[in-house]
Amino acid sequence: MAKGSDNDFPSILVTEQGSKPTAPASSKQRIYMKTDHKLYHEDNGGTETEVGGGLSNPMDTAGDIIVGGTSGAPAKLAKGSDSTVLTMSASTHLPVWQAPAAAKGVTYTDRKDYMAGSITMNSTSFASVQAALNLTLTAVAGDVVMVGFSAQFSNENVDVYFDACSLVSGSPVNYLSNGSGTPPTSGYGAWYLPPAHYYGMGGPILYTLQAGDISAGTVTIQVCYRTVSATNRTIYGGTNSPITSWAVNLSR
Numbered sequence: 001m002a003k004g005s006d007n008d009f010p011s012i013l014v015t016e017q018g019s020k021p022t023a024p025a026s027s028k029q030r031i032y033m034k035t036d037h038k039l040y041h042e043d044n045g046g047t048e049t050e051v052g053g054g055l056s057n058p059m060d061t062a063g064d065i066i067v068g069g070t071s072g073a074p075a076k077l078a079k080g081s082d083s084t085v086l087t088m089s090a091s092t093h094l095p096v097w098q099a100p101a102a103a104k105g106v107t108y109t110d111r112k113d114y115m116a117g118s119i120t121m122n123s124t125s126f127a128s129v130q131a132a133l134n135l136t137l138t139a140v141a142g143d144v145v146m147v148g149f150s151a152q153f154s155n156e157n158v159d160v161y162f163d164a165c166s167l168v169s170g171s172p173v174n175y176l177s178n179g180s181g182t183p184p185t186s187g188y189g190a191w192y193l194p195p196a197h198y199y200g201m202g203g204p205i206l207y208t209l210q211a212g213d214i215s216a217g218t219v220t221i222q223v224c225y226r227t228v229s230a231t232n233r234t235i236y237g238g239t240n241s242p243i244t245s246w247a248v249n250l251s252r
Contacts, residue, residue, distance in 0.1 A: 029044070
């Protein structure tokens, strides 16, 4: 087969119309170009429609975006200031640029210092050292938390075992030393306080949170203790010897 001609279609010369021409005769249609260099169609009723007009670009500056204006017509929304975010206005229900809202209720570290006075310990079952030392972190199941505790003690001749536990609705759920609802008899080994010693705190506890530890997106951690006997043992809690608890969510 021989190659076809490079000029298979004849040229069309279009004369611009200064305005819409008169309607064509019945059963006729008219296609024409106006001085805006756009094609228009006119039916025999005189109705004029732009042919293939597509979207008219309203943007004229770098960073502009197109939004739906009145009746959805394309309109320009000028770019926002640096670090602003696009959001929907609660009053106009239209997109606007605004400063980002600050994060609410997100706490990945917590520290409490108790200096209101000394605390007497004499419970042979695990009990809270002091509710004011409870810690709260934003967390989900599977997060790893690190919990620490430090204090100065009196030197009475009684052993004291310390641990930490998660709380839900004020009740212990799991003890961090063993991940169980039943605490080990000796608590967390590094926090053992021997008799007749003023200091006894070791390194922090690392614990992977379980689903039951979480309530409303947070975990509450309590430092607890038990004494071997009902003999009193004192934790000094004053401005010169604060009792400190702290926790960090290492997964965030």
